[in-house]
Amino acid sequence: MIQTESLTKKFGDILAVDRLTLEVAEGEVFGFLGPNGAGKTTTVRMLTSLIAPTSGSAVVNGFKVGVQDQEIRRTVGILTETPGMYDNLSAEFNLLVYANLYEVEDPKRQVEKYLKLLGLWERRMDEAGSFSKGMRQKLAIARALLHEPRLLFLDEPTAGLDPEAARLVRDAIEELRKQGRTIFLCTHNLDEADRLCDRIGVFKTRLLVVDSPANLRTRLFGRKVVFHLASVDESLAEIVRQMPFVKQAQVVDNKLVVSVDEPEAHNPDLVRALVGAGAQIQFVGELRRSLEDVYLQLVKSN
Amino acid sequence: MKKIRIIIQKEWAEVFKNRLIISTIIFMPLLFSALPLIILGFMPGDDGSVDAQLTTELPDQFAQYCGEELTASECYKVFMVNQFMLLFMMTPLIIPVNIAAYSIVGEKTTRSLEPLLATPITTAELLAGKNLAAAIPAVLGSWLGFFVFLGGTLILSGSPQVVRALMDPMWWLAIFVAGPLLAILSVNFSIMVSSRVNDPRVAEQLSAVVILPILGLFFGQISGLLLINSRLILIMALLLALVDIALIYVAVRIFQREVILTRWK
Ligand SMILES: Nc1ncnc2c1ncn2[C@@H]1O[C@H](COP(=O)(O)OP(=O)(O)O)[C@@H](O)[C@H]1O
Numbered sequence A: 001m002i003q004t005e006s007l008t009k010k011f012g013d014i015l016a017v018d019r020l021t022l023e024v025a026e027g028e029v030f031g032f033l034g035p036n037g038a039g040k041t042t043t044v045r046m047l048t049s050l051i052a053p054t055s056g057s058a059v060v061n062g063f064k065v066g067v068q069d070q071e072i073r074r075t076v077g078i079l080t081e082t083p084g085m086y087d088n089l090s091a092e093f094n095l096l097v098y099a100n101l102y103e104v105e106d107p108k109r110q111v112e113k114y115l116k117l118l119g120l121w122e123r124r125m126d127e128a129g130s131f132s133k134g135m136r137q138k139l140a141i142a143r144a145l146l147h148e149p150r151l152l153f154l155d156e157p158t159a160g161l162d163p164e165a166a167r168l169v170r171d172a173i174e175e176l177r178k179q180g181r182t183i184f185l186c187t188h189n190l191d192e193a194d195r196l197c198d199r200i201g202v203f204k205t206r207l208l209v210v211d212s213p214a215n216l217r218t219r220l221f222g223r224k225v226v227f228h229l230a231s232v233d234e235s236l237a238e239i240v241r242q243m244p245f246v247k248q249a250q251v252v253d254n255k256l257v258v259s260v261d262e263p264e265a266h267n268p269d270l271v272r273a274l275v276g277a278g279a280q281i282q283f284v285g286e287l288r289r290s291l292e293d294v295y296l297q298l299v300k301s302n
Numbered sequence B: 001m002k003k004i005r006i007i008i009q010k011e012w013a014e015v016f017k018n019r020l021i022i023s024t025i026i027f028m029p030l031l032f033s034a035l036p037l038i039i040l041g042f043m044p045g046d047d048g049s050v051d052a053q054l055t056t057e058l059p060d061q062f063a064q065y066c067g068e069e070l071t072a073s074e075c076y077k078v079f080m081v082n083q084f085m086l087l088f089m090m091t092p093l094i095i096p097v098n099i100a101a102y103s104i105v106g107e108k109t110t111r112s113l114e115p116l117l118a119t120p121i122t123t124a125e126l127l128a129g130k131n132l133a134a135a136i137p138a139v140l141g142s143w144l145g146f147f148v149f150l151g152g153t154l155i156l157s158g159s160p161q162v163v164r165a166l167m168d169p170m171w172w173l174a175i176f177v178a179g180p181l182l183a184i185l186s187v188n189f190s191i192m193v194s195s196r197v198n199d200p201r202v203a204e205q206l207s208a209v210v211i212l213p214i215l216g217l218f219f220g221q222i223s224g225l226l227l228i229n230s231r232l233i234l235i236m237a238l239l240l241a242l243v244d245i246a247l248i249y250v251a252v253r254i255f256q257r258e259v260i261l262t263r264w265k
């Protein structure tokens, strides 16, 4: 659905996006994760034909950026960073304007469908300006969906929302994902990326790494198994270290933390060895690094 | 076409919530037609005593232009009425400035420009919608003023001759051709300014600049330097048409989506 090749954007001397090469598959929810000023919005603007790349190329929905811009605008949906509603017009009229601009066949019906779907139907006659932030964001999502785009760009959809509103918006995104739409989700919220995305690209002017949330954790920290023991000392750690597949073993409080590549394959052997050495195992689990650790490490080192 | 229409509808829905703009559109033309009517109402009747005196006060060419069939008093009234023509031509120039000046910069300040430009609307469609949304009320407003003036003249002057002067091709040319052309001039200029600045008030003030030359024309004419006649109006209309075409071309050219979207804070 999206392929970019060395996509670059400069604003004068400021390098906002540096040689971004990326592929997003159909039906995928791709998280574009990066701190403020990373160049996420700039990337989305290039991919939606709002601004022209300085160099490099991109194909969106099968259309070339800079060549078939009109087709791109016609077929993608975008939730801009700020909703930009016409505040003194009704919610319904706001959507009707966009349904017409997107050349929707039956604007009235389509507007009704999305107002109902996002729970705004009762308030359709109210001015958009009277809406809470969360409702306005939902209205903006409805606006992005009117022409039934298969590819949707969401630029920080939950930024600035209270937790309750953010949850409602996330539920709406979850719903879109179930419908099989491809979603390019910009966010600086790790938790959100972790929960919603199939793959995450960590981005700060350059693309630092792309992978699934689970793989990102493994790739950066390896996998670790934690044994909670009634009592533990270095001798147990030493026994474990002798085993060929163990990369590292450490005693922390009354826990033994062992690094292995494939816990599924090696845990039985580990357990057997420890029991044989007289260890009293209380729990066994995997030490999960949060995505936040991954992210902080990546962003810090760049 | 559908997109242009929806832009116009949207603009009107927004603009007509603003009482100030509605009153400009309705009251300004009415004021401009009331002024000459009041003056007309206070002018002396046709008793012959003032004829000689008045005739000498009229510019020579004008006396000729009046011809034989008008009494001097009637001729004077026709002269006065015609002097106010430029006032009517100012209405389509002034009314749309408010609406047009706000049209792009307003979308910038509410951040609604980005989602708008993300839709498959072409620059020409967007500008056409914005143009018409500002020009149509201005033209209709000035026509309303003209018809009120026409009716008022009939009642107050009591002379079909004077009214006939208003039915002159010169007037129709001025109101129905030059008027809309002036509206387009004013609207395009304001929209160009509007897409270049970031503050609606600045846009309005800068746009007011277009009105000055016409004001100059008006006072030049009042002080007798210029005499309005069909030739002058025709030349003006032709010039306006050319200027309008050039302006529209430039407006579309300088409306670079990316620059307008990003170069402001
Ligand atoms: N119109 C612009 N002119 C100049 N610099 C810009 C412009 N837009 C963005 N930038 C710069 O480009 C960088 C990326 O910005 P942005 O894409 O908005 O980041 P993000 O969305 O990830 O917060 C920032 O350093 C920002 O200051």
Ligand SMILES: [Mg+2]
Pocket (backbone or CB within 6 Å): A037, A040, A041, A042, A081, A155, A156
């Ligand atoms: Mg951003």
